[in-house]
Amino acid sequence: MLPDLNIPGIKAKIDTGARTSTLHAFRVEPYQKCHQLWVRFTIHPDQYDTDNWIECHAAVKDQRLVSDSGGHKQLRYIIETQMCVGHHAFMAEMTLTCRDDMRFRMLLGRTALNGRFIVDPSVSYLFGKRSLPARVINR
Secondary structure: OEHHHOEOOOOEEEEOOOOOEEEEOEEEEEEEEOOEEEEEEEEOOOOOOOOOOEEEEEEEEEEEEEEOOOOOEEEEEEEEEEEEEOOEEEEEEEEEEOOOOOOOOEEEEHHHHOOOOOOOOOOOOOOOOOOOOOOOOOO
């Protein structure tokens, strides 16, 4: 769950090879709010349902050149937002990029995991599977 972004649930993949967490985003548009750079973006929280979408707004913390798993470099917006994983809530940096071709709409990188979780690659869904609400979030 990403409560600051009004995202009630999103399936994430643990990726200890990624330094920073990543969130699926499209229609990414920067704008000014109170003399600070903000970004508006849209997400499909369920990778199998492109009819449901959520528009999000967040302050931009930084812009960084990020290499993806294929070695391609991309300048990405960095936001910081509250993340809830199981009963743990914490602030985490996230890069924004289009993940339409990926199975997971979010990657949970090692910086967010550090000191909070121990990764056991032999198991999945330790916090349980939770389906997204069966309703259109926005239209």
